[in-house]
Amino acid sequence: MVIENTDISGITADTTGNFTFPERNKYDSGFGITEKTVDYISDVKGDPDWIREFRKKALKIFLDKPMPTHWATKDLENIKFDEFRYYLSDGQKPKRSWDDVPEDVKKTFDRLGIPEQERKFLAGVEAQYDSEAAYSNIKAAVAEQGVIFVNSTEGLKEHPEIFRKWFGKVIPTGDNKFSALNSAVFSGGSFIYVPPGVKVKHPLQAYFRINSEQFGQFERTLIIADEGSEVMYMEGCTAPKFETATLHSAVVELVAMKGAKIQYVTVQNWSSNVFNLVTKRGIAHEDAVVKWIDCNIGSRLTMKYPGVIMKGKRARGEVISIALANSGQHQDTGAKMVHAADDTTSNVISKSISIGEGRSTYRGLVHIPKHLKGCKNNTECDALLINSKSRTDTYPAISVRGNQHATQHEASVSQVSADQIFYLMQRGLTEAEAMSLSVNGFINDLAKEFPMEYSVELKRLIDLEMEGSVG
Amino acid sequence: MSLKITNLHAGLPDREILKGLNLEVKPGEVHAIMGPNGSGKSTLSKVMAGHDDYAVTSGEVMLDDINLLELSVDARARAGLFLAFQYPHEIPGVSNANFLRAAKKARLPEGEEIDAIKFYKEMYARMDALEMDRSFTSRSVNEGFSGGEKKRNEILQLMMLEPKYAVLDETDSGLDIDALKIVARGVNAMRSPDRGFLLITHYQRLLDYIQPDFVHVLMDGKIVHSGGRELALELEAKGYDWLKEEELATA
Ligand SMILES: Nc1ncnc2c1ncn2[C@@H]1O[C@H](COP(=O)(O)OP(=O)(O)OP(=O)(O)O)[C@@H](O)[C@H]1O
Ligand SMILES: [Mg+2]
Numbered sequence: 166m167v168i169e170n171t172d173i174s175g176i177t178a179d180t181t182g183n184f185t186f187p188e189r190n191k192y193d194s195g196f197g198i199t200e201k202t203v204d205y206i207s208d209v210k211g212d213p214d215w216i217r218e219f220r221k222k223a224l225k226i227f228l229d230k231p232m233p234t235h236w237a238t239k240d241l242e243n244i245k246f247d248e249f250r251y252y253l254s255d256g257q258k259p260k261r262s263w264d265d266v267p268e269d270v271k272k273t274f275d276r277l278g279i280p281e282q283e284r285k286f287l288a289g290v291e292a293q294y295d296s297e298a299a300y301s302n303i304k305a306a307v308a309e310q311g312v313i314f315v316n317s318t319e320g321l322k323e324h325p326e327i328f329r330k331w332f333g334k335v336i337p338t339g340d341n342k343f344s345a346l347n348s349a350v351f352s353g354g355s356f357i358y359v360p361p362g363v364k365v366k367h368p369l370q371a372y373f374r375i376n377s378e379q380f381g382q383f384e385r386t387l388i389i390a391d392e393g394s395e396v397m398y399m400e401g402c403t404a405p406k407f408e409t410a411t412l413h414s415a416v417v418e419l420v421a422m423k424g425a426k427i428q429y430v431t432v433q434n435w436s437s438n439v440f441n442l443v444t445k446r447g448i449a450h451e452d453a454v455v456k457w458i459d460c461n462i463g464s465r466l467t468m469k470y471p472g473v474i475m476k477g478k479r480a481r482g483e484v485i486s487i488a489l490a491n492s493g494q495h496q497d498t499g500a501k502m503v504h505a506a507d508d509t510t511s512n513v514i515s516k517s518i519s520i521g522e523g524r525s526t527y528r529g530l531v532h533i534p535k536h537l538k539g540c541k542n543n544t545e546c547d548a549l550l551i552n553s554k555s556r557t558d559t560y561p562a563i564s565v566r567g568n569q570h571a572t573q574h575e576a577s578v579s580q581v582s583a584d585q586i587f588y589l590m591q592r593g594l595t596e597a598e599a600m601s602l603s604v605n606g607f608i609n610d611l612a613k614e615f616p617m618e619y620s621v622e623l624k625r626l627i628d629l630e631m632e633g634s635v636g
Numbered sequence: 637m638s639l640k641i642t643n644l645h646a647g648l649p650d651r652e653i654l655k656g657l658n659l660e661v662k663p664g665e666v667h668a669i670m671g672p673n674g675s676g677k678s679t680l681s682k683v684m685a686g687h688d689d690y691a692v693t694s695g696e697v698m699l700d701d702i703n704l705l706e707l708s709v710d711a712r713a714r715a716g717l718f719l720a721f722q723y724p725h726e727i728p729g730v731s732n733a734n735f736l737r738a739a740k741k742a743r744l745p746e747g748e749e750i751d752a753i754k755f756y757k758e759m760y761a762r763m764d765a766l767e768m769d770r771s772f773t774s775r776s777v778n779e780g781f782s783g784g785e786k787k788r789n790e791i792l793q794l795m796m797l798e799p800k801y802a803v804l805d806e807t808d809s810g811l812d813i814d815a816l817k818i819v820a821r822g823v824n825a826m827r828s829p830d831r832g833f834l835l836i837t838h839y840q841r842l843l844d845y846i847q848p849d850f851v852h853v854l855m856d857g858k859i860v861h862s863g864g865r866e867l868a869l870e871l872e873a874k875g876y877d878w879l880k881e882e883e884l885a886t887a
């Protein structure tokens with residue numbers, strides 16, 4: 166692995182993230198996961214007892230639960246849990262100023278363009294490096310409104326009265342094997358609380374960076390938007406490409422109280438050795454909105470089905486997702502919409518792109534029970550195939566009981582034909598540019614849902630993927 | 637300096653379509669190619685452009701001093717070859733303006749950006765010349781365009797990209813009389829001492845509006861007869877059978 170030591174001045178963001186620095190970990194939990202690992206993490210973090218217990222219970226559930234290979238890909242069996250390290254950190258507290266962040270770490274985030282984005286358009290940033298946040302800051306004006314934006318450890322220690330009320334409530338530990346794993350060894354991630362009526366104008370952003378080899382990152386995020394408040398949270402992630410596998414397994418819980426609105430934007434660009442197994446769910450109370458905007462590029466296997474439980478009347482849940490699977494990648498994504506009150510509305514728009522031998526799978530679940538009325542769901546899933554080896558599968562499951570609801574489901578599969586590429590190339594575009602333009606055309610209507618800075622970023626990531634795919 | 641095709645043999649793996657074709661288009665000249673359906677006209681245009689359905693077994697295609705057959709499709713285009721397609725492709729979700737911009741940018745040195753104001757000014761002027769509504773800038777390339785609108789859009793691209801040599805494959809088919817005149821006007825405006833044209837057509841009518849310097853007849857993969865403008869009139873009157881007989885007689 167190349168050890169980078171270059172001066173970052175004048176470097177535009179390296180969004181591939183394919184670079185690494187030497188490890189300088191004071192704390193290393195070692196390989197494998199046992200009760201000792203959990204104790205080690207709890208000791209290092211100085212967890213309160215209830216968290217230590219929470220972790221241990223979770224560990225047991227994780228070890229007991231089989232891999233979900235009865236419905237999911239057999240590739241999961243290639244995850245060797247003994248070959249990962251579950252906690253790595255340099256033992257430093259997150260810094261409030263980039264100047265105080267250790268040099269290598271600062272260079273990493275500089276190179277990824279984070280401080281620059283922070284200056285330009287963010288209300289706050291948390292930058293996680295392996296297991297812990299290296300930098301965490303919120304603009305004074307936003308903090309003065311009472312907004313809390315800290316990492317999960319700080320959240321559970323400093324704000325237990327809010328944290329404890331919701332932590333693990335949206336996604337129970339035993340939801341699935343990986344939510345249990347996360348619950349056992351979680352570290353980092355964000356805790357956000359937005360007080361009633363506060364509308365956070367600019368997005369809060371977290372960036373999750375994996376630097377070390379044979380490592381698993383398990384951040385845990387909990388966002389609570391109190392009544393009538395609004396917040397947009399954005400997360401980005403990258404890791405270097407190692408020969409060995411990397412594991413990323415996050416749990417994200419959102420709570421939108423009455424009339425609140427949470428938008429959660431993800432632009433992930435994992436290298437192709439990452440198993441990315443993430444559980445994300447939100448609860449929307451009366452008149453609240455939870456919207457997931459999820460863009461999955463890269464990784465060896467991504468399994469992620471953001472969900473919304475519409476618990477209060479007129480609540481709204483949305484999942485807008487874009488997944489791009491290049492050769493050697495499998496994007497297994499979708500959405501889970503649970504209607505639990507009258508007049509709730511859900512909207513799922515999923516676009517997947519499969520290139521070369523890349524594989525995309527859509528899994529959707531829409532649940533509307535019989536006793537409700539006036540619920541609406543719209544599901545659209547479109548797949549784009551670039552070259553005949555690509556593969557796409559759709560598993561929509563819409564269980565609608567009763568007849569007082571309106572649901573609509575559309576699915577399409579289209580091809581970027583050789584003739585379309587020929588046409589574009591005849592106008593002077595390279596093959597990569599032609600593919601990139603075709604893909605951008607396909608997701609065009611969804612890219613508009615992203616904040617401007619992120620849709621530019623998205624376009625750039627697609628360009629890079631296409632360059633890589635034509636070699 | 638010319639677009640020069642020498643003894644070109646090309647076709648599908650199991651079937652030769654072009655069987656020793658010779659043709660030279662010099663800058664400033666307009667050549668028309670006519671010929672029966674299935675004689676290989678579109679194949680010729682696609683082989684020149686580098687479509688990988690076709691393999692060249694022998695012969696040469698030179699664009700000035702560049703050997704086109706050695707280049708990729710996009711490099712041929714950037715070298716100055718433009719093909720107005722008989723059946724232009726639709727590109728869903730990509731606006732005409734973005735497409736043109738990407739195509740123009742592809743011709744700039746690495747890292748250089750398009751001057752957006754200049755670009756829009758030029759595009760609007762070209763569209764006005766082709767009597768294309770401004771709404772076509774934001775519509776997806778060719779998607780939902782009528783047959784005639786697609787052809788007009790091909791000419792818009794030709795005008796924006798200013799190639800050295802342009803091959804127009806049946807740009808006239810599908811056009812109504814007024815559109816034909818407008819498209820012809822567009823092409824005529826692009827005629828210049830530095831630019832050569834190859835028009836593939838079935839109808840003499842187009843040649844009333846875009847007057848060619850030479851007319852060739854392509855039959856069974858070869859140019860079997862060449863002449864001046866009057867040849868087009870003769871073909872319109874007599875069809876192609878007499879040439880078949882002539883060819884047989886000389887064979
Ligand atoms: N990709 C292809 N696959 C199969 N056959 C092909 C292909 N391309 C060309 N051909 C065949 O080669 C012959 C020449 O086709 P081409 O399209 O060049 O004719 P054309 O002269 O342009 O005809 P038209 O006047 O009808 O447009 C036809 O018989 C056609 O069916
Ligand atoms: Mg033809």
